[in-house]
Every structure is written in C-alpha cells, then in structure tokens.
Amino acid sequence: MYRGFSIKQWLTTTNHKRVGILYIVTSICFFIIGGAIAGLIRVQLTTPSGSLLDPFNYGQAVTLHGLVMILWFLSPLAVGLANYFVPLQIGAKDLAFPRLNAASYWLYLFSGLLLVGSVFLPGGGPDTGWTLYAPLNTIQFTPQPGATLAALALAMLAASVTGSSVNFITTIVRNRAKGMTWSRLPVFTWSMLMTNALMLFAFPPLAAGLVMLTTDRVLGTVFFSSIQGGSILWDQLFWFFGHPEVYIVALPAIGIIAEVIVTFTKRPLFAKKVFVAEMAAVTFLSVGVWVHHMFMTGISFDVREVFSFTTMAISVPFEGLVINLVLTLRKSSIRLTTPMLYALGAIFFVILGGITGIFQAFVVLDYAFRGSYWVVGHFHYVMVGTTIFALIAALYYWWPKITKKTYNEKFGKLTFYLSFIGFNLLYFPYFFLLDMPRRISAYPANPEWVPMNLAATIGAIIFGPAILLTFINLVRSYRKGKTSQPNPWGSEETEWTGNYSASAPSPSMPMVTVDPSNKQQTNETSEKEDMNGEKGKSTFMPAVIAAGTALLLLGIAAYPPVLIAGLIVIALAFLKVFKDGTEEKFAEFKETLHEKWPAESLSKEKLGMWIFLTSEILLFGSLIAAYLYVRVSSPTWPIATQTHDVTIGTANTIILLTSSLAMILAFYSIKTGNSTGLKIGLGCTFALGLAFLNLKLGFEWPDLLRKGFTIDSGLPGSSYFVLTGAHAVHVAVGLAAVGYLMVRAFKGGFTSEKHSAVENIGLYWHFVDIIWMFLFPLFYLI
C-alpha cells in the first residue's frame, strides 16, 4: 500500500485512493481521541461523586466527545472508504475534482485540530454539549475563546463537507463507466449518493447558524442572546442539520452492511430496487423530522403534532431497509467471516436502536425520556452499535483490497465477540437509567444509579480494548500478513471484479462462483500508475489553503495577529492556484461520458458548480429564514425606508444587474469567438462589482454607523450587517474569480471551444446577483 511514498507525496497527493487512506487514518486517530475522552467520562460516572473531572471539565469532555465522534470520526471514516471505493465501484479513474478532494481532506484535518486544540486555549474549550444550545453558547454564559474556535472549526468542517458533496455527487452522476447504469449501481455507492445529497442540504443551515453565533461572540450581534432569536432560532437551524446527520452517519453503514451480506451469503440483495427506494425515502423524509428534538420547547403544539407524525413515518422506510437485509439472509448459506459477523452485529443493533428510538416520536413519551440516559442508550445503539460495527465490517471486508494483505481471521472473530459483549454491557444498562439526567458529572443523592453505571464501566473496559485490538489486528496484517488474492471473498461486486459491462451479472444480483485467482479486468489504476500519475497532479496548495484557513480562524477566535498571517497564507496560496490555472498546469483529465442520463451535454465543471450553488442557496436561504424569524417574532421593527437610503440601495441593485449583463455578454462573446468582447465584458463586470462594494462599504455602512445603526444595536442592525456583509464577501470572492478570468483572457486562454471557466464563474456571479434581488427589498423597501 504505497510503501516508499514520501511525506511530501502524502502532503501533495490528489489521488482518490491515497486521499481515502488519509481520511481513514485521520478519522481513526480522532476516534481514539474521542474514545479516550469517553473513558474519562465513564471513570467519572462509575461512582456517585467521581473526582476525576470537575463540572466544567466534564462539560468539555462531553462536548468534545460528541463532536469528535459524530463529525470527525463516523462520517469521515465513511467518506474515506467512499473515496477509495466509489470510483472503483463505478469505474471512474478518480473523483471528478481531485484537487477539491484533497482540499476537503485538509480542511477536515485542520478543523479537527482546531476543535481539539480549543480546549488548550486560556479558559478552555466549549462545555455546552455537542448541540451548542443557545443562549448557553453566547459569550455571556460561555466567555472562553475556545468556544468561538470550536464554532469556527465546525464551520470549517462544513466547508470541507460541501466540497466533498460536490465531488461525490458529480462523480457518481457523471463519471460512471460504460455499463454502469443506475440500475446496476452498487448499493454502497447508492448510499453515498444519498448521504452526500443529505450533507449538501444539512450543513449549510448549520453553517448559517455558526456564522450568526460567531458574529454574536466576536462582533456583538444579538441573534442568540435576544429573546426574539435566542434558543428556538438556534434549535431550528441546528436540528435542521442535526437530525439528517443521524442518517448521514447511518446510510453509509446500511450500504456497507448490504455489500457485506450479499458477498457472504452469495445471495442477491432482496428487492434491490425497493431497497434503493427506501434509502431515497429516508433521505427525503429526514429533512422533515427535526422538530422532534424540540418537543420540550414552547413551540406550537400543532407543529409538534405534525413532526410527531413525520418522525413515525420515517421509521417505515428505515425498517424496510432492515427487513430487506434480513430477508437477504433467509435460507442462504452464510459464511461467518469477521466482516459478516460485524455486519450481523450491526443489524442487531439497528433493530434495538430503532425500537428504542420510536418512543421519542410521541410527544408525551418524549417528555419522559428526553435528556435521560434512555436517550443516550438509544443513540449509542444507532451511532456506535450500528455505524461503528458496520464501518469495522467494511475495514475488514475491504482490507485485502486496500493493503493486498490477509488479516488474522481468528483474531478478527475474537475482536468481534469481545466488542459485541463489551458494547452491550456498556450501553444496555443505560435503558435502566430512565431517571438519570444526561450531562451530570456526579449523582451523590442517587446511589441507586451506581450498579448500572458500574456495569457500563465494565462494558467500556471490554469494548474499548476490543476496538483497539481490531486496529492492531489490521495494522499487524498490513505489516506481517500473507499476500491476499485479488478477490479473496469471491465477490461479484465491481470493486473486486472491475467488470462494469452490461453483460456481466449485475452487482447485488444472482452470481456465479468466481475464481479468486482471476486477474481483474478493471479500470482501476495500479499502485505504480498511481505513483506515476501523481507527477503533474500533486500540489501543496490544498494543504496550504487549509492551514491558512486554520490560522485565520484561530486569529478570529483568540489571536488577532494570527488572523493577518492566515490571510496572507490564503492570499498567496490562491495566487498560486490562479497562476496554475492561467498556465493550465493541471490539465483536466477528461472522463468520457459513458452513461449519459442525466448528464449528457453537461460538463462536470458545470454540474459541480450547480451543486455548489445549491449549497449556497441553502446557506443564504437559512440566513434569510433566520432574518424573517426574528423579524416576525419582534414586536417592533424600524421602517426600512427611514433607516436605509433607498437611493443607494436602488443604485446598487442596478449596478449589480448591469454587472450580470456584462458577464453574460462576456460569455456570449467568447462563445461566438469574440475575445475582445470577452475582455470588455469581464472588465465591465469587475468595475461594476468594485463600484457595488465601494458604494456599500465606502458610503452606506459608514453613514449608518454614524447614525447609530450598528451591528450590535439590536436585531435590525445585526441582521442587516450580517446578511449584507455575507453578500459583500461573496461579491469580493466573485471579483477575485473575475480577475482570474481577465488575466487568463488577456493571455489568450479562452476560445470559442474552450471557455467553461467563463460560464461557470458567470453562474456564480449571477447567483450573487440573485441573492441581492431578495436582500434589496427585505432591507430597503419593506
């Protein structure tokens, strides 16, 4: 597995397999950190008056454990596996945007370092719980800079996830090999398509909440400290992300379980089309159930009733998935290999986790269970039992493919039995702690909770080492294991066979015995090809941009001078990226469009831009929704025309509209071969964008500040400056992109045949224009 690769090669790689390995290794490191913190929590709770952690440190431990495990371990490990295997499953040479893929990884790594590092800042890190509830998350109750840094780390992770979603969706939609039709698409790839679609929709509202939280903490806005915004506004935005996150974690697990079961039963997946439809139904419904996390708030009872129904509704397709898996096992000859044992364990846990979760759908029962260890038990059965067991199944299942080595089967089975026993001993007692509240660090008045806590700690003593033994087994096999056959399981799945043609048995369909010694006839690149392919594709810039972003965010949270350093690093890195772009250093690798629907005549760049714009719509839309919420809930609101200068607003609207006209004419010019028209159009767009920013930042904002309409003067000021400020940042980014186009245009880099960058940056520019079409009336006219 890439023995002989230098550190430089790992730092500069853009190859999907190597980025996948980086994700897998890094996520396991975060898992060990999160697990060690869990150990501290367990030790603390073993006795009623544990003295290992004081309440503040206990709060930090609980917060960090939740965030690290959910967001820096579970999802990224699945993304790492998907990085490696989705291109192999669909027959693509790489992900659609390799450099973006590398950037996603480095943003993920550095965001995790920021989060973990937040506890080492003066005053410590966040101690609010992973939900960062308002107003606890405001500077009044959580004044430490580490809490700001943690919020920014989450925002950085959201950027990473968005890049990743754009990449995976584009790749799966557009870069499938010939014969890899939608009906033949492997189940794991389907699950990652759904997962990435969910990530695309769930993370921008969280990012919007984090933008407002950061401005609350750093600039003095009052979104979450005001009565009109406050806790409910945060709840709405956080849980609009938070509940889909459960399925973001669970869907890849379901896909993995299906792959493993199909291989080790030698049976087709029971009703594969129904299975995929059920995953799609879960995906759609999961954005409509978030309010069940808010049943105990004072929101309208009617809304609670509706979401009680939707929460029950989503269990139907999800349990359908489990039934499909179980029916696949029926009357099959099961090979109880290590991955199969873990997959069966995951099915057991998803059933138990699902049953214990359905109670939360009922408002009255939720009153009883919410905030208790029952809920802790329920979500650990789903998140740990189902997902971690499925992910470990995947590691064992695909380990021979990744490392070309065989692991120790007996040792593997031993780790499963220990994990299974330890897990149940750790989490099942929680169901008997119905009246024990979450997030308490001591319970001296309730000694009756000791036996169950003691049992849980004994379970942890078994479960933690069992998981570590799993990693030891895998690492040991990599170092000393026997060389594996190319297809040791005799699987018919495409990542093993490399056979994508329509004449081949469909993945997850009836199969014949495969000779495991068969040489693969695959689109997969060899290790040598990967190494050679790195030449000309490798770049430090994704890592440098992520490092610069980390410095920038550290500066915002705690050390302002570092902010300048971060900005300089980012600026220099982007100058290099633009220089590489104008010199066309990274010549695009062309993936032939084999499976046309629905991507015919749609370049991967354009498809990727539209997916990115979808996330941008959700980001701005969430900010606008928050604005509408605080405005409707406020008893009074200043009259727009008396606060803002309608003339300046109107002038800026016409300036932006004209810039859009200039941009589209620039595109039209180069499309018809008129490079002079392109230059004039781009020049006008750039000048008009600058004029817009100058009028806003040079005249309008100073005038408002002089009148006392400031960012911290109340919700009207906070919402105006944050929304128009976010828009101004987008205009500035657009200007940088248009500047890049101008340089490239003056170097003769565009022709009537080659101008996709003009079109795609144009799409972004028009999007920024569209957002202003709503901000203008909302702030200036009504």
Add this chain to the structure above:
Amino acid sequence: MAGVKLYVGIWLALVVATIIEVVASSLPGSSSLIVTIIMLVASAKAIVIALYYQHLRYEGIRVAVMPLAAIVALGILAVTAIVSLGM
C-alpha cells in the same frame, strides 16, 4: 442560444421591475398587499436571471431540480420556524 438583444432586453426589464418595487414601497394602502407585490416582483426577477443569464431555461429540469429542492427545503424550514411561534 439567446442573443445580445435578448440579454439587453432582459436587463431593461429587470431595471424596470426594480423601479416598480421602489415605487410600490412608497404607495399608501395595505402594507401586506404591498409587501406581497414587492416580494413577487423580487422573485420574478430572480427567476428571470436564473432562466436566462444562468441558462436554466436551456438546461432543463435535470439541473433545476437541485436548486428547486433547496428552495423547497428552505420553505419547510422557514414556514416551520415561523409557524412554531404560534402567533
């Protein structure tokens, strides 16, 4: 493929629509009616830009489905948040 005349014509229409919004905001009468008119005009402007300057009209539903789904999701979020106030 659309031509220069179409793009300039659309720009003119967008400018006129902007002026209509400004004029409407200063009209006396029912504020909810005026707000509705202004937001409808704003939405129409956004749709026209998306259809013609972003070429959604020519890309078809396969591209439009993503931004449309985002708008539906946002609608659910905004309506739920505001209705949950119970006002």
